Amino acid sequence: MLNDINFQELFTDLGLDSTVKGGNLVCPFCGKHAFREYHDNGVARCHACGWAGNAINLVEQVEGVDEVKVILMRMHLSDVESDARRSWYEAIRKLAKDLDFLAQARAYFAFYKSDRMGASYYQNQCGYSRSHFSRVLNGQFERVSPKAWNEIVAFLRRSLNVDQLRKDMMTGSTYWLEDIKDKELLRECVNKFR
Incomplete structure (x- = not known):
């Protein structure tokens, strides 16, 4: 072979x-x-x-x-090659979008400081512990399981109105897309969440 x-x-x-x-x-x-x-x-x-x-x-x-x-x-094995490349780039894009979204979620919680819109309210609603929730919210992907990461991010995406935050703060949405420079860190992150 x-x-x-x-x-x-x-x-x-x-x-x-x-x-x-x-x-x-x-x-x-x-x-x-x-x-x-x-x-x-x-x-x-x-x-x-x-x-x-x-x-x-x-x-x-x-x-x-x-x-x-x-x-x-x-x-x-061109199918394997294209699938591997495609899944690699899709995983990179997904991780970058998740980190970008979480940066905006942190801004959301900082901008709208209230009991109804604060991080603790959403943490109680999602069903995960405070430590898991804060690790995901702070982008610490290496400290939580892929399942917890995906579920908390999906819950926050359903619950938060980030578009309204962008309008209120007049911000863009590409914070993390250009910010990931370290290839080893990126490879480790992407492989964990494939």
Whole structure:
């Protein structure tokens, strides 16, 4: 199965230099044209720096991502690849929208300070503990279960009139969409809520 992977295509997919010179690729670790793939057993070796391994080892060291998903995508299973990408981007968008909404919910509770419209009223109505509710409200996704996150966010979306808040405060709605910069944090968040 790993014998079917073409390292030149894998290099292209990973964004590495995929030019061949003298039958060798440019090694991603030392930068010399000494990286040779061996089709009979599915491994590759750099004769300059000594790196050797299969496609899984290469992807793991270059990108540090879940190698099984990447290898499935490299096996030309286009449905898996497009579904994985689509679900990844959908999960990113969903998380960004949730965080954006929660930022607006915090503004809602700060702007409308009353017993009927305060956070404690909605916390009692949603059925979760105060700590769970406040963690979700503050965007602390790593400290609650995906089920609690989804249920509390869905409850707040049904209960709060954020459009009225935007009109009252004259604010936009893209606070978090541009604010998530750390790829590792984003990957961790998205994988948790897929």
